Amino acid sequence: MKVGYIQNYPENGNKEANFQQVEKILGDRKADLIVLPELFATGYIFENTDEVRQLSEDFTGETTQFLYKMARKTGATMVGGFVEFGEGKAFNSVACVSADGLVGSYRKIHLYGREKKWFSPGNKPLHVLEIGEENDWVIGPMICFDWVFPEVARSLALLGADIITHSANLILPYCQAAMITRSLENRIFTITANRIGREQKAGLDLSFTGKSQIVNPNGEILSTAPLDEEYIDIVEIDVELAHDKQFTSMNHLFQDRRPQFYHLR
Amino acid sequence: MKVGYIQNYPENGNKEANFQQVEKILGDRKADLIVLPELFATGYIFENTDEVRQLSEDFTGETTQFLYKMARKTGATMVGGFVEFGEGKAFNSVACVSADGLVGSYRKIHLYGREKKWFSPGNKPLHVLEIGEENDWVIGPMICFDWVFPEVARSLALLGADIITHSANLILPYCQAAMITRSLENRIFTITANRIGREQKAGLDLSFTGKSQIVNPNGEILSTAPLDEEYIDIVEIDVELAHDKQFTSMNHLFQDRRPQFYHLR
Numbered sequence: 001m002k003v004g005y006i007q008n009y010p011e012n013g014n015k016e017a018n019f020q021q022v023e024k025i026l027g028d029r030k031a032d033l034i035v036l037p038e039l040f041a042t043g044y045i046f047e048n049t050d051e052v053r054q055l056s057e058d059f060t061g062e063t064t065q066f067l068y069k070m071a072r073k074t075g076a077t078m079v080g081g082f083v084e085f086g087e088g089k090a091f092n093s094v095a096c097v098s099a100d101g102l103v104g105s106y107r108k109i110h111l112y113g114r115e116k117k118w119f120s121p122g123n124k125p126l127h128v129l130e131i132g133e134e135n136d137w138v139i140g141p142m143i144c145f146d147w148v149f150p151e152v153a154r155s156l157a158l159l160g161a162d163i164i165t166h167s168a169n170l171i172l173p174y175c176q177a178a179m180i181t182r183s184l185e186n187r188i189f190t191i192t193a194n195r196i197g198r199e200q201k202a203g204l205d206l207s208f209t210g211k212s213q214i215v216n217p218n219g220e221i222l223s224t225a226p227l228d229e230e231y232i233d234i235v236e237i238d239v240e241l242a243h244d245k246q247f248t249s250m251n252h253l254f255q256d257r258r259p260q261f262y263h264l265r
Numbered sequence: 266m267k268v269g270y271i272q273n274y275p276e277n278g279n280k281e282a283n284f285q286q287v288e289k290i291l292g293d294r295k296a297d298l299i300v301l302p303e304l305f306a307t308g309y310i311f312e313n314t315d316e317v318r319q320l321s322e323d324f325t326g327e328t329t330q331f332l333y334k335m336a337r338k339t340g341a342t343m344v345g346g347f348v349e350f351g352e353g354k355a356f357n358s359v360a361c362v363s364a365d366g367l368v369g370s371y372r373k374i375h376l377y378g379r380e381k382k383w384f385s386p387g388n389k390p391l392h393v394l395e396i397g398e399e400n401d402w403v404i405g406p407m408i409c410f411d412w413v414f415p416e417v418a419r420s421l422a423l424l425g426a427d428i429i430t431h432s433a434n435l436i437l438p439y440c441q442a443a444m445i446t447r448s449l450e451n452r453i454f455t456i457t458a459n460r461i462g463r464e465q466k467a468g469l470d471l472s473f474t475g476k477s478q479i480v481n482p483n484g485e486i487l488s489t490a491p492l493d494e495e496y497i498d499i500v501e502i503d504v505e506l507a508h509d510k511q512f513t514s515m516n517h518l519f520q521d522r523r524p525q526f527y528h529l530r
Contacts, residue, residue: 109523113515125526148450148512149521150415155528174449174484181446184439185413219439247413250378256414258374261390263420264529 001137002076003033003163004234005193007212007225012043012199013055019066021230029074031234032132035193036080037212038092038108038144038167041066044208045114045201049090052118056085059095059102067097077103077131079141079165089120094141094167096129104129105141110152112145114204126155137162137239140188144168147175147182147192151264157186158254162242166192170209180219187217187253188242196228217241266402267296267341268428269499270458272477272490277308277464278320284331286495294339296499297397300458301345302477303357303373303409303432306331309473310379310466314355317383321350324360324367332362342368342396344406344430354385359406359432361394369394370406375417377410379469391420402427402504405453409433412440412447412457416529422451423519427507431457435474445484452482452518453507461493482506 006025010018018041026034038044041063046052057063063082071078077098084093084107091107092115107122108115128140140156142164147153156164166179176192183190196210212225214235225231245253271290275283283306291299303309306328311317322328328347336343342363349358349372356372357380372387373380393405405421407429412418421429431444441457448455461475477490479500490496510518 109526110521113513116515121523122526126528145516148518150419150450151522151524151527151529154415155526158530159528174446177442178446178449181439181443184443185415248378250381251410253413256375257416258386259416259530261374261387261420262416263391263424264416265423265524 001033001237001239002031002234003189003191003214003237004031004232005035005191005212005214007193007210007231008037008040008195009197009230010040010043010195012045012201015041015062023070025230025232026070026074029232029234031074031076032137033139033163034074034076034078035165035167035191036078037193037195038081038169039083040080040195042083043199044169044206045199045204046118047202049118052083052090053085056083056090058085059105064095064097064102067095068101071097072099075099079139079167081143081167090118091122092119092143094143096131096139096141098131103131106143108143108146110145110149126152126159128156128159128161140164142166144170147178153182153186157188161188162239163189163191166190168192168194170194171206173209176211176213179213180215180221183215183217184219185253187245187247189217189237190215196230266298266502266504267499268298268456268479268502269296269497270300270456270477270479272458272475272496273302273305273460274462274495275305275308275460277310277466280306280327288335290495290497291335291339294497294499296339296341297402298404298428299339299341299343300430300432300456301343302458302460303346303434304348305345305460307348308464309434309471310464310469311383312467314383317348317355318350321348321355323350324370329360329362329367332360333366336362336364340364344404344432346408346432355383356387357384357408359408361396361404361406363396368396371408373408373411375410375414391417391424393421393424393426405429407431409435412443418447418451418453422453426453427504428454428456431455433457433459435459436471438474441476441478444478445480445486448480448482449484450518452510452512454482454502455480461495
C-alpha cells in the first residue's frame with residue numbers, strides 16, 4: 001500500500017489558487033492514500049463567523065469536487081480539510097473521497113483556541129472508514145488538536161483503524177513527537193499532514209510548523225517533511241503490521257488492557 | 266516542593282547489599298518525595314515462582330522498613346518497588362512510605378513479558394495518594410510497562426494526581442520520550458526512576474536503559490540521568506503548575522474532553 005501526504009502553504013481565503021497549488025505539488029504521483037492538511041484550501045484564520053459561513057460548503061461543494069478530481073488522477077483515496085456547512089452549522093471537517101466518490105467524513109471534536117468562535121464542535125462519535133478496492137484498509141480520521149487527547153487515537157485504534165489520517169495546522173512544537181507515542185501505544189500507522197507558512201489576520205499572528213510525518217506501528221518515522229517548504233512524500237507500507245498488536249511475544253496491547261481498573265469518566 | 270529519584274544497579278537477590286547501596290547514593294540529601302525503581306532491592310529476573318515467593322514480603326517486611334528508615338532520614342515520602350506477598354499471591358508492587366509510616370501502595374496492573382509467569386496482575390483500581398505534612402500533594406503511582414497504556418496516566422491525572430511516580434526497570438528505548446507526552450497530555454509532573462546494568466539469568470539477558478527523568482506539565486525535562494551510572498537528582502518544582510489544566514487560554518485539557526464520542530471499552 002502506498003500512502004503519503006501533502007504539505008502546502010495555502011493562500012488565506014483563495015480556494016481556487018490553493019487547489020491549483022495542491023494539484024501542482026501532486027504532479028503525476030500515484031498512491032493509495034493521500035492526506036492533506038486541515039483547512040488546506042481556505043487557510044486557517046477567519047475574520048468572523050460570516051467569513052467562515054462564506055467559505056463553508058457541503059459535500060457537493062468545490063473542495064469535495066476537487067478531492068474527487070485528484071482521487072481519479074492519483075488513484076488514491078484523498079483525505080483533506082474544509083469548512084463543512086451542515087445542520088445549519090459550520091464544522092472544521094475532513095472529507096474522505098475516492099475515485100468512486102465520497103467515502104465519509106469527520107467533524108473535529110476538539111476545537112483549538114479561537115476555533116471555538118468560528119466552528120461548532122463535532123457532534124458525531126469517532127469512527128473509522130474502510131477504503132481501497134477491497135475495502136480492506138481501515139483509516140481513522142482525526143484533525144490537528146485531537147492529537148493531545150490520547151482517547152482519540154485509542155478510540156480509532158480500538159475501532160480497527162490501521163492508519164490514522166491526521167490533517168493538521170500545527171503551531172506548537174509538541175505534536176510530531178507525540179504522534180510517535182500514538183503510533184507505538186496503539187501499534188498503528190499515523191500520517192500527519194501539516195501546513196507551513198504564516199498568517200497574520202484578525203489580531204492573530206500564527207506560524208505553522210510543517211514537519212509532516214509518517215510513523216509506523218513500531219514508532220519508526222518513515223517520512224518527515226521540512227519545516228518551511230511545500231512538500232509531498234509517498235511511501236510503501238505493509239499495512240498488516242498494524243494488525244499485529246503484540247508489543248512483545250507475551251504482550252498484546254489491546255488484550256492486556258485492564259479497563260475495570262481505569263478511571264476515564 | 267523538592268522531588269527526585271534514585272537510579273541504582275541492584276545486585277540480583279541481595280536485598281541487604283542493595284539497601285546499603287541506595288543509602289549510600291542518598292547520602293545526606295533532603296527532599297519531599299523520592300522515587301526508586303521497580304524491584305529496586307531484589308533485581309528483576311527470577312528463576313521461578315519459588316524464588317519470587319522467597320523474596321516477597323508484606324508491609325511489615327524489610328523493604329517497607331528500609332523505606333521508612335530512609336523517609337525519616339531524608340524527610341521525604343519514599344516510593345519504591347518490591348515483591349509484595351498478599352492474599353496468597355505475589356505482586357509487582359510499590360510501597361509509599363513517609364516518616365509517619367506506610368501511606369499506601371500500588372500493584373502493577375500491566376505485567377511485562379516473563380513477569381506474567383512470576384507475578385499475579387494487580388487486582389485493585391488505579392488510585393492516588395495524598396502526601397506531605399498537609400496531605401496536599403497528590404501522587405499517582407504507576408510501574409514500568411504501565412507507561413504504554415495511555416489510560417494509566419490519564420486515570421491518575423483525572424483522579425487528581427499532580428505527580429506520577431513511575432518506578433521502572435526499562436529495557437526498551439521508547440518510554441522516556443513517551444513520558445514527555447504523558448506529562449503534556451495530562452499537564453502533570455512525571456518522575457521516572459529507572460535502573461541500570463545487566464542481568465543474565467534464567468535464560469534471559471537484559472540490559473536496562475537508565476536515563477531516569479523528571480518532566481514538568483509543559484513537557485520540559487527537568488532532570489535526566491545517565492544511561493549507565495548510578496545517580497540521584499532532586500529538583501525544586503512548583504506543584505501548582507499541575508493544577509492548571511489550561512493548555513491554552515481557551516483549552517482546558519479535562520473540560521475539553523468529549524467522552525460521549527470516545528470508544529474506550
